[in-house]
Amino acid sequence: MGPSRREFVAMLLGAPLAAACGGGGARTIEGSLVETGMGRGHAMRDLRAIPAVPDGRWRRTGVIVIGGGVAGLSAAWWLRRNGRTDVTVVELDDVVGGTARGGASSVTPYPWGAHYVVAPRADEAAMVALFEEQGAIEGHDAHGDPIIDEALRCRDPDERIWYRGRWADGLYLSAGASAEDLAQLARFDAAIDQWATWRDAAGRPAFTVPVSACSTDPTATALDRESFGAWLDRQGLTSERLRWMTDYACRDDYDLLAADTSAWAGIYYFAARRRAPGSSRAVVTWPDGNAHLIAHLASKVGPIETKLAVVDVRAVAGGVEVIALADDGPVGIRAEHAVVAVPRHVARHIVATRREAGGVLPDCGAWAVANVHLRDRPRERPGDAPPAWDNVIRDSPSLGYVSATHQRGRDVGPTVWTWYYPFPEDGAVVRKRLAGAGHGEWAATVVADLARVHRDLPDLVTRVDVAFWGHGMVRPRVGAMFDLTRMSAAAPIGAIHFAHTDLSGMALFEEALDHGVRAAREILAS
Amino acid sequence: MGAAAPDAAAPGAADPPDGPAPAARPLPAPLLYINVFVVATCGLVYELLAGTLGSYLLGDSVTQFSLVIGLYLSAMGVGAWLSRRVDKHLARRFIEVELAVALVGGVSAPILFVGFAEIAHFQLLLLGFVTVIGILVGLELPLLMRLLQGQVEFKDLVSRVLTFDYAGALVAALLFPMLLVPELGLVRTSLVVGLGNAAIGLWGTWLLAPHLGKRVTGLRVRALIVIAILVGGLIQADHMSTWAEDRMYADTVVYAKTTAYQRIVVTRGPSGFNLFLNGNLQFASGDEYRYHEALVHPAMVAGDHPPKRVLVLGGGDGLALRELLKHPSVEAVTLVDLDPGMTTLSTAFPPLAQLNRQSFSDPRVTVVNDDAMVWLESAPANWDVAIVDFPDPNNFALGKLYTKRFYRLLKSKLAPGGAVSVQATSPLFARRSFWCVMETMRAAGFVVHPYQLAVPSFGVWGFGLARAEAFEPPAHAPAVALRFLDDDALGAMFKFSADEKPVPVEINQLDNQMLVRYYESEWRKWQ
């Protein structure tokens, strides 16, 4: 028995909102809970023995890529770009994309997870190649860095924030900030600028994209041993507005509060996207978020086989043997190489040698994402900051919503909003607590949260679909970034290569791509 | 039987009156003359309202006013004629008629106002109201005269009643244009005058008490209901046109509608029509020809060939259409305007349809209601001329239609040798905004020749004439019927005075929306 609707809303948004939305009596909202691979994943986990594959169900391929997320597709893409055409991607779910997948309605495509990347610098070769392939580079700036097509650079206004009954521009609340608040903001900025321009003896920056290019000099990595919150305290940065913004940043990118985030990761969020002091690299987005990149990658790779849950990967003489569960029973695939592009907790389960090795797994946080279909826009109050791409609700545990029609410039009429809710708490506890919640509970929560900022919204909602990502993202807790287990987990075992964003300790498109391309390079070099 | 004296002579006087009236107490004649006066004033105001709405909304004021006056007078005749059929309960009927006038007259302008936006047969609705109000007003005077009959000598009765009647008309004729419409707007005038009628009706239940007997409560309740409806209407009137709006415009608001996209307001004054979108003047009928000739014709002669396929982005008023349809080479025009409310108004609102010469009915014209930027993405790429006429960039939703991204998209949709003209706000009042548009077009790869002219109701206005390749601005105006543009005017437009010359600006891009920021800071100074 799951919690009642009212209990559920209260649990996620607090009791007052649950009371206001009427709890159990609320009308039913159309929509469904979206499958995020948990069904097949858990079936696979609960399997007692590795099934035997009948002789007739064995096949052969050159490289098998296990997992059709960003990391897996990037590996296959890079292999193909470099001449390997015998690559097969297998994916457990019905669709590829992992946490970067998207959906579409007749109105607009929309994301189910990741919704943006940061414009690459010239030295991020794979990212630049990905944009070049799409004809999305319009020139180069004074630093020689690519200028991403204007149509993809997040359209202004990019952010607004709901605070005390009004929408204000931007994310940092400058209206009403005291002189001390602003002084602290300036000091924080200066500290970030300092780290953004810091270089080690070999000239490596402390903070850059991807994580693998960052300096491992102890001066920088020492930051991983304290929390971002503690680091801010030490700098005397205690302004409530600033601390709200840093907490927001951690919740948004890491599914954590600043107090639990590695200071290294906290600074990374701000410093790695600085191009020069005071100027940030462009945010790049599509109506369906990073699912647009998934679609591009998927169009550039060989066969993709979905609904195939890999349960066993082992090194054998001359290559690898992979056993997967199809809907109609087990199948076997022999290949020269395998790229295991699944989260580490899954890799540990399916890779024979990993199963035996044991060890600590990285911490994974849960997320809820809802796509809210509206037949029209809610009314905006004159004088408020106008609708933005990202619309943040300051005193909500949710992050607010991103409008899927903003980037293309459709400013009126029907739209889809993607609502994000991080669970900065312990992932296992959250997964247990929310087990049994149905679509009705989730939809009521989403609408209650949005209705407090848009009173006329409930009448405009035509559908709410919800995805619960139980193992949504790896989290850079204190000590997790420069942890030896993490750093060694990427090393290949014979012909078995590993790629996943969690090998970086944080969940970002660029990180998943970096590992996919690295795994591909390992194969190309062998 | 105790019937009141005035009734005694009337046919059917044998019928019992309303309740047991006390012995014929005379009616307060002077107060009843005030009644006559108010009734006359209100009656004429309704007539003027109908005439005004008819001529403003349907155009051709001579026809509309003659129709309304003629019908109104004849309907009054019908009312007077019908009055003989009222035999019983004269006083009660008088008050009932009074309340009916209050209700029908009071709601007439609001309903016509809304009706115009929603109903196809507006004219019928208008004349229907005129007829009903005319009949009711026509009933009033005879009933009143019969009530006073016998109490006053006939010659005095006729002379006084008619004097007050005509005096009331005079007051109405003066109040209407000088006080009521300017202060209240059309909708509120109608409701307020209706309230006047209803108040007289309510007062009448005391004045005519001697003839009403005891059962007056029902009448008073009805009077109060009418008053409540009209007061409710006054409160609702803000949805049609706000009090502030009525006072904001110098001229009378004759059409106002909030569509899903914007607020459209049309005002009418001595110099003609004005169209406002979200409070910003889009054109004044008196001088719009200067603007639209300048917007359209330079681009029509700047391309390599006489244009066949023309694209209009924005321009839902149809006035740019009117200009470009003068060119015989034009075979097909597509007009993309976000707001169906606007393009429908331009087709169905006779004065506007006359002004744009029914250009939306031209078989060469196709209308698309969509966001121009979204539409362009999947548009064909074969336009010989594109006319870009968006409202000024005073918000981000409009600002995107002036970005480099937008102009690039536009450029990719032109046929080889095609030309574009873009309205670009005022190089005088919003100098940085104007040059930001020009530089942004250049950054998108256009070769641009900026030009400007004076449009009295706007001030100095600027445009950009552009092509994908180097070209000279045209030297000759086209050989079509034009009022403003000739070779001299054309040449002069490409010259800028010292206070309008280029200033350094940033390029307007989707992710910085510089133009909206420039525009806000510049226009704030002038408002």
Ligand SMILES: Cc1cc2nc3c(=O)[nH]c(=O)nc-3n(C[C@H](O)[C@H](O)[C@H](O)COP(=O)(O)OP(=O)(O)OC[C@H]3O[C@@H](n4cnc5c(N)ncnc54)[C@H](O)[C@@H]3O)c2cc1C
């Ligand atoms: C709510 C949310 C919002 C995010 N927002 C952003 C953002 O805005 N920007 C950004 O850069 N990043 C964002 N991220 C992170 C980003 O989505 C990830 O970093 C990235 O997509 C991870 O890709 P991946 O390939 O490493 O892993 P995954 O997406 O986890 O892909 C792994 C794939 O393997 C499949 N798989 C698992 N087990 C098996 C098996 N046994 N057999 C076969 N296949 C299997 C899975 O179904 C999945 O498709 C977000 C993440 C979440 C959860």
